[in-house]
Amino acid sequence: MKFYDVSMPIHESMPVYNDNSDKKPHITIERDFVDGQGVRETRLSINLHTGTHVDAPLHMIYKAATTTEFKPEDFIFRARVIDLSFVEDSITAETLKNIDIQTGDFLLFKTRNSLTDGFEKNFVFIEKSAAEYLASKKVKGIGIDSLGIERSQIGHPSHVTLLQSDCLILEGLRLKGVPSGDYVLLAAPIKIRDVEAAPVRAILVEPSWLADFLKGEFER
């Protein structure tokens, strides 16, 4: 395998955060015929935190940066998949202490969440101490295989800490079957102006594939 599509498929019965406990449907899909010529057009209505998506600081911080601030240079990263499938409840600073984390790293945490298909109330999350540790290391981004990076923490300190330190947050990854290691992460969120999150198709590519692609396509 050279490519891993680590995105969650969007459809009406997909898992959504808190199982829609706010009573608003997260997703509706209306399929339409638009004219007598058999053209199909669909209308999609989603909460922007549906499926795989990127959070902007505005999500948790008043008047902070929106998706408009995302730069295309920030859609391609070296990212490392880290196997944390042994974690039972939450990722803490302690969990991360033995991992070599450098300034500018983009870390993707593969947990037992990737084995669950529905929404699991007790999903593995990034506990406040881990967020503070990651912020102190000045990581560029983190990704996790749950629909949120945190639960059960009043005031959402993990979000606030990471967003305040300009750390990109990628939620809703699917990492089952993806080996630990370094990849090229392609994650260009759709270009919605001035909102607090945007859906993204996240792809991991082995760097050797991309090097071969460049050689094959451009050095002829």
Place this chain on the structure above:
Amino acid sequence: MKFYDVSMPIHESMPVYNDNSDKKPHITIERDFVDGQGVRETRLSINLHTGTHVDAPLHMIYKAATTTEFKPEDFIFRARVIDLSFVEDSITAETLKNIDIQTGDFLLFKTRNSLTDGFEKNFVFIEKSAAEYLASKKVKGIGIDSLGIERSQIGHPSHVTLLQSDCLILEGLRLKGVPSGDYVLLAAPIKIRDVEAAPVRAILVEPSWLADFLKGEFER
């Protein structure tokens, strides 16, 4: 410049196909506070042909392939930007005859459409003869800087011809200021299951940038 974001921003007053003549709003954006802790969440409702998007065969062909069939290997291409800003009405087979087009090419047509910000009724389109010519050349994909590849053709023959020949169709590009030439096109549409189109953040990257990125990030 090493990066070009060739995507159209999505917002409530953006141009939409036919100026919403079907009287259904293409886009609504509802901004919400979800709880007392100042969390912002937005709900987006769009026609899937809003802004920059990829069409799947189902759009115009009964029971044909949907977005579910898209493969991640098809999200990274060598693509060529071709300046057709001299074209006044439509791109025909004649327009393309002097261009060296090879099997497997992905061609992005830059026309006077990229200079318009609103929806222009008489946008430059891909006329049936050009679609047939491109299909005969077995191109892998085409992109254009209008919200549709065609207008004023009963039965949508340009769509049907290209979709039947497995040519990817990328609509709603913004190519103003992008020089002609070869680029790496990153175009991974969001993963919506079983529909006829999907929004995409399309990015053009100069191959030398990507080669340097791989060297700098992975060969240390």
